[in-house]
Amino acid sequence: MAALRAALAASLAVARARPPPLGRRPPSARCSALAGAMEPAPRWLAGLRFDNRALRALPVETPPPGPEGAPSAPRPVPGACFSRARPEPLRRPRVVALSEPALALLGLDAPPAREAEAALFFSGNALLPGAEPAAHCYCGHQFGQFAGQLGDGAAMYVGEVCTEAGERWELQLKGAGPTPFSRQADGRKVLRSSIREFLCSEAMFHLGIPTTRAGSCVSSQSTVVRDPFYDGNPRPEPCAVVLRLAPTFLRFGSFEIFKPRDEHTGRAGPSVGRDDIRLQMLDYVISTFYPEIQASHPGDPVQKHAAFFREVTRRTARLVAEWQCVGFCHGVLNTDNMSIVGLTIDYGPFGFLDRYDPGHVCNASDTAGRYSYGKQPEVCRWNLQKLAEALDPALPLELAEAILAQEFDAEFGRHYLQKMRRKLGLVQTEQEGDGALVAQLLETMHLTGADFTNSFSLLSSFPAAPESPDLDEFLAALTAQCASLEELRLAFRPQMDPRQLAMMLMLAQSNPQLLALIGTRASLARELERVEQQSRLEQLSEAELHSKNRSRWAAWLHDYRARLEKDREASGDAATWQAERTRVMRANNPKYVLRNYIAQGAIEAAESGDFSEVRRGLKLLETPYGGEAEAASEVAAETGGAAGRRRSYSSKPPLWAAELCVT
Numbered sequence: 001m002a003a004l005r006a007a008l009a010a011s012l013a014v015a016r017a018r019p020p021p022l023g024r025r026p027p028s029a030r031c032s033a034l035a036g037a038m039e040p041a042p043r044w045l046a047g048l049r050f051d052n053r054a055l056r057a058l059p060v061e062t063p064p065p066g067p068e069g070a071p072s073a074p075r076p077v078p079g080a081c082f083s084r085a086r087p088e089p090l091r092r093p094r095v096v097a098l099s100e101p102a103l104a105l106l107g108l109d110a111p112p113a114r115e116a117e118a119a120l121f122f123s124g125n126a127l128l129p130g131a132e133p134a135a136h137c138y139c140g141h142q143f144g145q146f147a148g149q150l151g152d153g154a155a156m157y158v159g160e161v162c163t164e165a166g167e168r169w170e171l172q173l174k175g176a177g178p179t180p181f182s183r184q185a186d187g188r189k190v191l192r193s194s195i196r197e198f199l200c201s202e203a204m205f206h207l208g209i210p211t212t213r214a215g216s217c218v219s220s221q222s223t224v225v226r227d228p229f230y231d232g233n234p235r236p237e238p239c240a241v242v243l244r245l246a247p248t249f250l251r252f253g254s255f256e257i258f259k260p261r262d263e264h265t266g267r268a269g270p271s272v273g274r275d276d277i278r279l280q281m282l283d284y285v286i287s288t289f290y291p292e293i294q295a296s297h298p299g300d301p302v303q304k305h306a307a308f309f310r311e312v313t314r315r316t317a318r319l320v321a322e323w324q325c326v327g328f329c330h331g332v333l334n335t336d337n338m339s340i341v342g343l344t345i346d347y348g349p350f351g352f353l354d355r356y357d358p359g360h361v362c363n364a365s366d367t368a369g370r371y372s373y374g375k376q377p378e379v380c381r382w383n384l385q386k387l388a389e390a391l392d393p394a395l396p397l398e399l400a401e402a403i404l405a406q407e408f409d410a411e412f413g414r415h416y417l418q419k420m421r422r423k424l425g426l427v428q429t430e431q432e433g434d435g436a437l438v439a440q441l442l443e444t445m446h447l448t449g450a451d452f453t454n455s456f457s458l459l460s461s462f463p464a465a466p467e468s469p470d471l472d473e474f475l476a477a478l479t480a481q482c483a484s485l486e487e488l489r490l491a492f493r494p495q496m497d498p499r500q501l502a503m504m505l506m507l508a509q510s511n512p513q514l515l516a517l518i519g520t521r522a523s524l525a526r527e528l529e530r531v532e533q534q535s536r537l538e539q540l541s542e543a544e545l546h547s548k549n550r551s552r553w554a555a556w557l558h559d560y561r562a563r564l565e566k567d568r569e570a571s572g573d574a575a576t577w578q579a580e581r582t583r584v585m586r587a588n589n590p591k592y593v594l595r596n597y598i599a600q601g602a603i604e605a606a607e608s609g610d611f612s613e614v615r616r617g618l619k620l621l622e623t624p625y626g627g628e629a630e631a632a633s634e635v636a637a638e639t640g641g642a643a644g645r646r647r648s649y650s651s652k653p654p655l656w657a658a659e660l661c662v663t
């Protein structure tokens with residue numbers, strides 16, 4: 001115990017000495033060795049310089065060839081972090097969209113004349129000189145259970161590009177074909193999910209949230225059969241590939257390949273007992289992506305690993321605080337979807353909150369709600385616990401757990417409140433009741449079914465001064481963001497067959513253990529809540545609802561105005577304060593987030609061969625807080641459009657959006 005305390009104190013002292021980096025993205029890995037050796041004018045893609053450090057630093061296997069040169073079959077990959085792979089060509093690849101700011105990270109511009117070249121290389125149909133495609137081996141806990149070996153089943157490491165700016169970017173092709181980790185799947189991604197990942201990666205970056213980036217989305221005439229709603233209606237869909245960029249795509253799950261046989265699932269990692277590889281991985285990750293930690297712990301590996309785990313814990317806590325503040329729901333927070341450098345990684349059934357609901361679940365198949373919006377902080381902490389277990393003995397578990405207890409909640413709470421205060425325009429010093437004011441705001445949004453993004457955005461124009469005219473107009477705008485009776489009835493419609501519900505209720509009484517065992521207790525509770533809400537709504541008229549909404553908002557705005565008044569007093573000069581407050585709020589409350597219905601519009605157009613909606617959406621999401629592109633695009637949105645469904649990107653979603661099912 002005393003030893004633990006001493007170790008912890010030592011590790012904390014070092015951590016304190018170093019202010020936590022607050023940058024918008026973690027500094028990318030440096031590439032000093034190659035800087036300077038660049039040609040002055042790169043020949044577009046052929047000018048990219050690769051330096052594949054991960055493959056040099058970590059064990060890589062070359063898989064045995066499959067029958068007649070076919071790619072080798074899915075199998076366990078022991079003793080290696082990567083397995084060499086080869087993208088499988090697609091028929092007639094075509095660029096859907098390129099992200100100029102993402103490609104600029106590689107020193108590339110994105111002229112239209114280069115689209116054919118981009119389609120060729122970013123589909124994986126041709127390999128750039130210096131590229132060494134490989135699939136990464138990792139494990140993971142899926143929905144709380146250890147799943148054994150997972151690995152890059154549809155994504156491939158392509159190599160690391162060193163830029164003239166001295167940065168190192170790992171390139172990855174997602175959807176490039178089968179690897180040893182594909183299990184029963186075909187290693188492909190369809191256009192629909194690729195567009196979602198492409199748009200959201202870029203949208204998150206421009207929101208200021210750490211994330212992997214997306215440089216391109218390429219579609220093709222190859223197809224695979226998918227059942228998008230898992231309802232027995234499979235259809236062929238076009239294959240697509242997304243070019244992803246990040247300092248690294250290593251995950252928490254990358255360290256889980258050493259896990260011995262799990263007592264619940266009976267599964268084991270492929271590299272049990274290989275403590276040497278764990279040390280190799282730690283050394284690679286820390287020296288490449290946490291060089292300041294490497295430098296400050298030359299002689300003491302345990303302290304170095306402790307400082308690393310502390311920093312991963314802090315970054316993860318800040319990341320999930322950012323998600324909560326923008327209403328982002330990841331959807332599948334398995335340990336293999338958690339980046340080792342604190343980025344948002346793997347965009348699947350994610351969603352942004354429309355109507356504020358802490359219980360919102362965006363993966364339609366996650367019926368138990370394990371990964372609901374409100375549970376994300378808790379789940380990230382749980383995932384860090386799994387990372388801690390995976391680092392033992394290189395970092396003794398006891399020490400890692402103490403760090404987690406010491407850092408996670410504190411860092412999350414600090415960052416969350418700091419961000420929320422900015423969203424509310426509280427620019428002076430923090431006050432005792434600020435956390436409660438935020439909680440009451442969320443409660444008000446929940447009770448009135450208010451739109452999360454638009455409510456915050458509207459607050460930026462709240463007439464703060466006590467002498468401003470009465471609140472009627474503002475309240476009317478705010479209540480227009482609340483859910484209508486019709487929307488609420490739709491949101492709370494029961495989802496179970498009444499007979500199924502009756503049976504489960506009976507089971508709950510007669511055999512609660514069995515109910516818990518089959519894991520349906522949570523979904524039963526949710527269904528009961530829906531039934532109850534539904535009957536409450538039955539008895540409510542539109543007028544009653546409206547007046548309720550209004551009075552709830554009026555009460556909160558009253559408190560808010562009082563709090564603003566204190567902030568203004570603390571600042572001295574009212575005009576300066578007002579300007580500062582407006583600036584801070586506009587910079588922290590986005591007007592545009594990638595709502596599902598926006599992505600859906602872009603996907604439907606793209607599936608019929610029109611990529612302009614994807615490109616237009618991308619442009620708008622580059623200035624989520626409002627900007628130049630905005631006005632033009634918004635006009636186009638409101639006047640143009642064969643779809644008839646088009647509306648302004650900042651509108652709260654239309655009713656049909658509630659029926660969108662993302663799996």
Ligand SMILES: *[C@@H]1O[C@H](CO)[C@@H](O)[C@H](O)[C@H]1NC(C)=O
Nearest residue numbers: 140142332334337346347348
């Ligand atoms: C997250 O992890 C699981 C495997 O644990 C995987 O099935 C899922 O597709 C991953 N990615 C996303 C985008 O959810």
Ligand SMILES: *[C@@H]1O[C@H](CO)[C@@H](O)[C@H](O)[C@H]1NC(C)=O
Nearest residue numbers: 143332348349363365366663
């Ligand atoms: C959504 O949840 C289901 C059930 O828990 C899970 O099997 C599925 O893999 C999840 N979806 C994705 C894309 O990971």
